[in-house]
Amino acid sequence: MDTLGGMDKGGSASAVSSFSRIGMYIQHILDRVTPFVAIRWITNFVLLIIFALRIFYVQGFYIIAYGLGIFLLNQFILFLTPKQDPSLRDMDDDDGDHAPRLPTRSTDEFRPFMRRLPEFKFWYTTFKAIVISLLLTSLSIFDIPVFWPVLVIYFFTLFFLTMRQRIAHMIQYRYVPFSYGKVKYPGKNEGPPGGAPGIKISSY
Numbered sequence: 001m002d003t004l005g006g007m008d009k010g011g012s013a014s015a016v017s018s019f020s021r022i023g024m025y026i027q028h029i030l031d032r033v034t035p036f037v038a039i040r041w042i043t044n045f046v047l048l049i050i051f052a053l054r055i056f057y058v059q060g061f062y063i064i065a066y067g068l069g070i071f072l073l074n075q076f077i078l079f080l081t082p083k084q085d086p087s088l089r090d091m092d093d094d095d096g097d098h099a100p101r102l103p104t105r106s107t108d109e110f111r112p113f114m115r116r117l118p119e120f121k122f123w124y125t126t127f128k129a130i131v132i133s134l135l136l137t138s139l140s141i142f143d144i145p146v147f148w149p150v151l152v153i154y155f156f157t158l159f160f161l162t163m164r165q166r167i168a169h170m171i172q173y174r175y176v177p178f179s180y181g182k183v184k185y186p187g188k189n190e191g192p193p194g195g196a197p198g199i200k201i202s203s204y
Contacts (some may be wrong), residue, residue, distance in 0.1 A: 081116040
């Protein structure tokens with residue numbers, strides 16, 4: 001019995017060690033691809049095209065496609081949403097919370113746009129979702145017969161309503177979900193590096 005218990009413990013430790021090594025290897029790859037923004041998103045776009053061609057070829061798995069579309073839409077909305085929601089400003093003031101807010105006037109201090117869902121997490125979650133969806137299309141159990149035009153109409157209706165709400169939120173609180181860098185002007189006695197006096201330099 002002790003021998004069997006020792007074997008079980010040894011096998012569990014070996015499995016944990018293997019999963020740990022796999023996790024470290026995946027993290028190493030993610031760290032390597034982090035700077036290559038364009039390549040990462042092109043990869044996602046190619047995978048999405050392959051998924052669409054797969055759905056078109058087999059004429060099925062519409063539930064998988066609908067679920068993927070809803071998930072990508074949700075992630076995109078989180079990507080466009082500021083980390084500190086301006087609509088909660090009055091509530092924060094009542095609670096005495098002085099969290100940093102988005103600048104709404106030209107005289108306000110520059111603050112970069114902080115997203116609720118950072119760009120890398122947005123890419124990584126969409127990458128995993130597309131890969132998992134492709135794998136699910138190989139299992140016939142997920143090919144549930146549905147009337148796909150209803151799903152298409154419902155998805156685009158949800159998309160337009162959600163985006164209209166998000167755009168109205170941007171207009172109301174006067175912000176854009178992108179940061180272009182703070183404009184800096186050289187001082188009078190300060191020689192501007194790499195440029196003539198009077199030329200504005202933007203930092204990114």
